[in-house]
Amino acid sequence: xxxxxxxxxxxxxxxxxxxxxxxxxxxxxxxxxxxxxxxxxxxxxxxxxxxxxxxxxxxxxxxxxxxxxxxxxxxxxxxxxxxxxxxxxxxxxxxxxxxxxxxxxxxxxxxxxxxxxxxxxxxxxxxxxxxxxxxxxxxxxxxxxxxxxxxxxxxxxxxxxxxxxxxxxxxxxxxxxxxxxxxxxxxxxxxxx
Numbered sequence: 001x002x003x004x005x006x007x008x009x010x011x012x013x014x015x016x017x018x019x020x021x022x023x024x025x026x027x028x029x030x031x032x033x034x035x036x037x038x039x040x041x042x043x044x045x046x047x048x049x050x051x052x053x054x055x056x057x058x059x060x061x062x063x064x065x066x067x068x069x070x071x072x073x074x075x076x077x078x079x080x081x082x083x084x085x086x087x088x089x090x091x092x093x094x095x096x097x098x099x100x101x102x103x104x105x106x107x108x109x110x111x112x113x114x115x116x117x118x119x120x121x122x123x124x125x126x127x128x129x130x131x132x133x134x135x136x137x138x139x140x141x142x143x144x145x146x147x148x149x150x151x152x153x154x155x156x157x158x159x160x161x162x163x164x165x166x167x168x169x170x171x172x173x174x175x176x177x178x179x180x181x182x183x184x185x186x187x188x189x190x191x192x193x
Contacts, residue, residue: 036149039091040184044176046092047126051177053118056097063115067107070188071173072100072124082130085141085170089128096127098173100192108193124178124192129171137163138170146185153183160185 050056053075061075068074080095101107105120113121132138140161146153160172160183173187180189 034150035145036151039144040174040176043091043094043126043174047094047097047123047176050097051123053099053121057118061097063113067109067111067113069109070190070192072098072192073107073113073121074098074127081169082128082141085130085139087130087141089141089143091128091143094126094174095129096171097123098125098127100124100178106193122178124189125173125175125180126177127171127173129169132163132165132168132170140170140172143172144174144185153185155183155186157185160187162187 060077064076065074075097099121144157146157163170
């Protein structure tokens with residue numbers, strides 16, 4: 001016959017085992033259930049190094065746009081562009097990085113960036129792009145698992161793809177470095193001037 005101390009100890013161990021097992025099971029279920037969150041984390045981690053603009057430049061990114069309202073400055077590595085929407089893409093190597101000014105550096109729409117102020121830029125988004133179809137919008141690609149995601153999305157990946165006539169590309173912003181109240185795939189971010 002077990003003493004009351006042994007029974008209490010046994011119940012405690014069984015209870016702890018159930019709790020730990022339940023946490024582990026829940027963690028595995030949620031990890032499996034939201035591939036989109038994992039993909040966004042993968043992109044964020046892979047591009048975190050580009051918070052250093054000098055490193056982005058040394059990896060082949062060059063600024064190609066004046067300051068775009070609610071986006072920022074676009075830095076492009078043309079070698080990372082997909083040729084079309086069907087091409088395999090490595091989401092850890094986006095062709096475009098989007099930077100905005102920190103609190104003291106607030107460029108106005110249309111301003112050209114002074115390279116001496118690179119240290120005042122903050123990485124906000126990455127952008128995936130593929131070449132358009134000879135002057136026509138390219139078909140939106142599908143790089144992320146947003147269709148199966150449990151995340152509430154204001155803008156789906158498909159809705160986020162936009163055509164730019166000059167240069168002829170179709171692209172989607174992915175706001176993994178700056179929160180965007182309009183959604184992770186929204187083309188613009190109202191928190192950026």
